Amino acid sequence: MSAHAPEAGSEAASDAGSGAHPLAREQAHLTASRAALRAMREDVEALDIRDVTANWVNAIVLQAQIDDRIKALADLAHTPLFFGRLNYLHAPGAELAEGAEGEQFYIGRRHVHDADGDPMVIDWRAPVSQPFYRASKNDPQDIALRRRFGYTGGELTAYEDEHLSDPAEAAAVSKLLQQEIERPRVGPMRDIVATIQPEQDEIVRSGLSGSVCVQGGPGTGKTAVGLHRVAYLLYAHRERLARTGTLVIGPNRSFLHYIEQVLPALGELEVKQATVEDLVTQGGLEVRGADAAATAVVKGDARMAQVLRRAVRSHVTPPAEPLMVVRGSRRWRVPAYELEEIVKELLDRDIRYGAARDALSQRIAHTVLVRMEQAGEAPDDRVQDAVARSAAVKAAVKTMWPAVDPAKLVLRLLSEPEFLAAHAEGVLSEEEQRLLLWPKPYRSVKSAKWSSADLVLIDEAADLVERTHSLGHVVLDEAQDLSPMQYRAVGRRCTTGSATVLGDLAQGTTPWATRSWDEALAHLGKPEAVLEELTAGFRVPREVIAYASRLLPSISPGLAPVSSVRETPGSLVVSPVTVEPDGPDGLAGPNGQARLTASVVEACRAALAHEGSIGLIAADARIPELAKALEAAGMAHLSPGEETTAQSRLTLVPASLAKGLEYDYVVLDEPAAIVSGEPDERTGLRRLYVCLTRAVSGLHVLHAAALPAALGPALP
Numbered sequence: 001m002s003a004h005a006p007e008a009g010s011e012a013a014s015d016a017g018s019g020a021h022p023l024a025r026e027q028a029h030l031t032a033s034r035a036a037l038r039a040m041r042e043d044v045e046a047l048d049i050r051d052v053t054a055n056w057v058n059a060i061v062l063q064a065q066i067d068d069r070i071k072a073l074a075d076l077a078h079t080p081l082f083f084g085r086l087n088y089l090h091a092p093g094a095e096l097a098e099g100a101e102g103e104q105f106y107i108g109r110r111h112v113h114d115a116d117g118d119p120m121v122i123d124w125r126a127p128v129s130q131p132f133y134r135a136s137k138n139d140p141q142d143i144a145l146r147r148r149f150g151y152t153g154g155e156l157t158a159y160e161d162e163h164l165s166d167p168a169e170a171a172a173v174s175k176l177l178q179q180e181i182e183r184p185r186v187g188p189m190r191d192i193v194a195t196i197q198p199e200q201d202e203i204v205r206s207g208l209s210g211s212v213c214v215q216g217g218p219g220t221g222k223t224a225v226g227l228h229r230v231a232y233l234l235y236a237h238r239e240r241l242a243r244t245g246t247l248v249i250g251p252n253r254s255f256l257h258y259i260e261q262v263l264p265a266l267g268e269l270e271v272k273q274a275t276v277e278d279l280v281t282q283g284g285l286e287v288r289g290a291d292a293a294a295t296a297v298v299k300g301d302a303r304m305a306q307v308l309r310r311a312v313r314s315h316v317t318p319p320a321e322p323l324m325v326v327r328g329s330r331r332w333r334v335p336a337y338e339l340e341e342i343v344k345e346l347l348d349r350d351i352r353y354g355a356a357r358d359a360l361s362q363r364i365a366h367t368v369l370v371r372m373e374q375a376g377e378a379p380d381d382r383v384q385d386a387v388a389r390s391a392a393v394k395a396a397v398k399t400m401w402p403a404v405d406p407a408k409l410v411l412r413l414l415s416e417p418e419f420l421a422a423h424a425e426g427v428l429s430e431e432e433q434r435l436l437l438w439p440k441p442y443r444s445v446k447s448a449k450w451s452s453a454d455l456v457l458i459d460e461a462a463d464l465v466e467r468t469h470s471l472g473h474v475v476l477d478e479a480q481d482l483s484p485m486q487y488r489a490v491g492r493r494c495t496t497g498s499a500t501v502l503g504d505l506a507q508g509t510t511p512w513a514t515r516s517w518d519e520a521l522a523h524l525g526k527p528e529a530v531l532e533e534l535t536a537g538f539r540v541p542r543e544v545i546a547y548a549s550r551l552l553p554s555i556s557p558g559l560a561p562v563s564s565v566r567e568t569p570g571s572l573v574v575s576p577v578t579v580e581p582d583g584p585d586g587l588a589g590p591n592g593q594a595r596l597t598a599s600v601v602e603a604c605r606a607a608l609a610h611e612g613s614i615g616l617i618a619a620d621a622r623i624p625e626l627a628k629a630l631e632a633a634g635m636a637h638l639s640p641g642e643e644t645t646a647q648s649r650l651t652l653v654p655a656s657l658a659k660g661l662e663y664d665y666v667v668l669d670e671p672a673a674i675v676s677g678e679p680d681e682r683t684g685l686r687r688l689y690v691c692l693t694r695a696v697s698g699l700h701v702l703h704a705a706a707l708p709a710a711l712g713p714a715l716p
Contacts, residue, residue: 026085026149027156029106033081033120037112041073072110072267078154079265082108082121083194084132087145089165092128102144107132109193110267124193125205125235133201137171140164148176148194181538182566182697184612184664188261188643192224195538203532204228208237208473211529213501213517217562218548218693219540223660226475226502227259231266233473244472244497248273249490251478254641255660276486277452279493280459283407289449293511293679295435299453300483300512302523303427305460310423311409312353312464315402318343323396325368325387330375332368339364343400354466357401361388364396406461407445410454415441456485459492468492478659479503479520483512487523499526506556507659509687511679537564539662541571544699547711548692554710555686574701574715575599596670596704597629603667603700604635604650610697612664613644613651617691619673620654626669627652659690666695672705685710 049062075081084107091103105122107129112121122129131141143164150158160176163169180195196204203225206212212229216222230248234241248263248271250256256273263271277287291299298304319339325332342363346356365387372379387393412419415438424433442448450458462468474494476482480503482490490499501524505514514520521529537545542564549561577599579592600616607614616637618626630637630652638644638651640661653661655674668691675684685708692699707714 023156023159026159029120030081030156032114033106033108033112034075036114036120037073037075037081039115040112041070041075044069044073068269071264071269076265079109080149080151080154080156080194081112082106083149083151084108085145085147085149086129086132086143087147089142089144092142105129109191109265123235125232130201130205133196134198135164136198137164137169148174150176150179184697188257189224189259189662191262191265192221192228193266196225196228197221197536197538199534199536200225200228204232206530208233208240208498211499211501211521211526213479213503213521213526213529213531214534215504215517215531216502216534217504217506217537217559218545218690219537219564219696220534220562221538222502222504222534223259223477224262225534226477226500227262228266229500230271230473230475231263231268234268234271237472241472242270244470246271246473246475247471247493248475249279249477250275251481251659252657254639254657255478257641257643258661276482276489277455280452280455280489282455282459282462285407285445285450285455285458287450287452287455289451289454291451291453292435296451296453296483297512298428298432298435299451299457300485302484302488304457304485305488306427307413307420307424308409308457308461309464310427311413311419312404312461313347314423315353315404316343316347317400317402319396319400323364323392325390325392327368327372327383327387332371334364334367334371338367339396339400342367352467353401353404353464357397357403360401361393361397364388364393404461404465405445406458406465409461410457411442411445411448413457414438414454453483453485456483456489459489460485463492468495470494470496472497473499475500475502476524477502478507480505480508480514481510481659482514482520483510484519484523487514487520488525491523491525495525499524499529501526501529506552506559507686507690508556509656509659509678509683509690511683513683513686533560535560535563537562538566539696540564540693541566541568541695541697541699543568543572544695545693547572547574547699547715548689550712551685551689551692551708551710555682555689568697571695571698572701572715573699574703574707575603577702577704579704592704593625596702597625600626600667600669600702601629601633601635603702604630605633607665607667607698607700608635608650610665612697613649615651615653615658615661615663615666615694616669617653617655617658617666617694618669619677620656621677622669622673623652623654653694655687655691658694661694662696663694664697666691666699668692668699668701670703670705671701671707671711672703675708684708 044066047066049059086105086107088102105128106120107124108121109124111119111123113119131143132146135141135143135146146162146164148160149156158176160174177195200221203212203214214222214225230246234246250259250273252275256275260273319336322336323334323339342360346359365384368387369379369384414436417437420433420436471493474490474497476490476499479501501521508514517531521527545562545564552559552561577596579595604614604616616626635650636648638648640651640653640657644651651663655677671688674688674691675681678684678687688708
């Protein structure tokens with residue numbers, strides 16, 4: 001492998017003979033490509049649709065599509081237009097004949113062509129780009145040369161060559177690739193198209209028809225893999241997904257804000273983002289209450305689906321008397337036993353409650369039509385529809401199969417012990433039923449202080465009544481934290497589509513966190529999903545991940561630890577702060593807390609001497625005190641979700657919001673407080689594992705209380 005900076009004089013064989021320095025030629029190609037992209041954008045901006053639209057509605061739709069295309073063709077100044085080049089030995093698709101002419105392709109974030117339509121940059125998702133990620137010395141895939149480019153502030157400043165088909169050149173680690181992976185982070189999450197690894201690329205390019213579950217430890221790039229998989233699927237199946245839709249689901253708004261620029265940077269603007277709470281918030285309801293952990297565990301249990309199903313179907317009442325339908329001068333009688341047979345058949349078919357209710361009126365009307373035909377009349381479909389809409393049939397349907405309001409149903413279950421007991425019998429224990437009931441029932445749906453788990457129950461009930469709209473593809477990140485009922489809520493959004501499930505069992509930080517992906521995928525309705533495991537870490541230093549992995553036997557026995565490719569001596573510092581442990585649970589009292597806080601502030605000041613983003617992570621209860629101390633020290637800080645800039649690089653992060661976020665340097669305050677802030681020790685240790693693995697370049701742990709025993713002996 002050969003690396004080249006501006007002063008380098010050697011050339012790749014394919015570059016020889018042209019007279020100009022190869023770096024200068026690459027820079028010229030970048031300039032020409034940017035000009036071509038501008039021309040593509042200007043061509044779209046110049047489109048005149050006044051004479052091609054039939055009406056104002058078509059005009060609005062077409063203009064919106066044009067506006068989206070213009071946005072997709074934006075040239076981001078600090079985002080390289082291409083990051084690699086492939087020189088094929090032979091033209092792709094051609095027979096590998098002796099003397100066949102090869103081709104050269106620049107690989108980038110989007111397709112760019114010149115005025116004649118010839119490609120200047122090939123989209124990274126195109127089949128011809130795949131060897132950039134998969135080819136190796138052992139499997140060159142007909143590639144003579146793979147070139148990687150290095151950029152500084154958006155300017156092309158270096159390149160690095162691998163002659164994959166040259167047996168005389170030994171395989172080597174790419175320094176430009178390593179530099180790109182380790183580049184300091186300021187601002188939201190970036191795409192990783194220049195650094196996708198072979199095992200990641202296999203997941204990214206897997207087909208749309210199958211669902212994939214990715215188990216990946218900290219720093220393995222599972223979130224980036226999921227987002228790039230969406231981008232790839234939109235490239236390969238654009239028309240289908242344009243009809244059916246795509247959705248990315250994250251754990252909270254801070255996380256979604258952190259990742260929201262990745263897809264637009266790849267030219268994909270139509271992907272919706274939401275939390276699970278966003279999905280289930282409907283009918284004007286919103287979260288205004290919270291559940292105790294034990295109650296939330298019961299509400300999130302998959303058995304609640306059976307309780308709700310029983311409660312919905314309990315509204316069906318067998319007919320007590322025959323039905324009389326008047327048509328003109330004739331009366332048509334449907335006996336009670338026939339009505340009962342129709343009701344029983346619809347129940348046995350197990351279709352949704354609302355669909356069965358609609359079918360009931362039509363089935364009754366059809367029975368009346370049979371009577372008419374037997375009497376010599378010749379009714380048609382219009383007559384059947386008229387009978388189905390008649391007052392008598394409507395009244396009968398209302399009595400036998402009344403409409404069900406999902407929110408009112410859940411309100412009754414949580415308010416009326418008798419109603420809950422009737423439908424939870426044999427499913428939930430008496431203690432579990434007691435946990436579900438509100439201490440003081442609310443009078444109405446609007447006055448109730450619904451919790452997040454309550455809205456999931458309402459969403460389940462709503463799906464029992466009317467089918468939830470399904471999307472073409474759903475990406476679910478940080479999936480390990482979902483309850484079975486939340487998995488069902490997500491699964492309803494992709495019943496006819498596929499899913500990409502991302503998570504790490506060791507990072508489950510809810511009392512109901514899943515213990516196995518098989519169980520989670522079954523609740524999601526995707527038991528056939530392929531399970532992939534990413535164990536190579538590219539972001540978190542080896543010393544940091546090894547320290548955090550001490551917790552794995554306690555939080556997720558049997559889970560393979562991440563093997564980091566980055567060895568960074570000095571990246572981990574653990575500093576005890578000597579104080580009197582006179583507080584609860586062995587923690588420092590007020591005076592000791594003040595001393596710890598002062599030490600943490602100084603650690604943040606030292607961290608700011610480094611380039612990149614800084615995250616101060618602490619137990620939620622410690623955040624107010626740390627915020628005051630930072631302000632008193634004149635150190636401006638951000639909240640999670642606020643975008644870091646070169647001038648404002650310090651973010652104060654509650655432990656509960658740290659998941660999924662990354663910072664170049666992390667200062668971690670009092671691990672024992674993070675553990676004790678959770679409902680149980682296992683959940684607390686998992687929360688600590690998350691917090692310990694947010695650092696990309698360095699981690700400084702400060703503690704006044706004893707470190708959790710699961711972390712083992714002190715560092716040498």
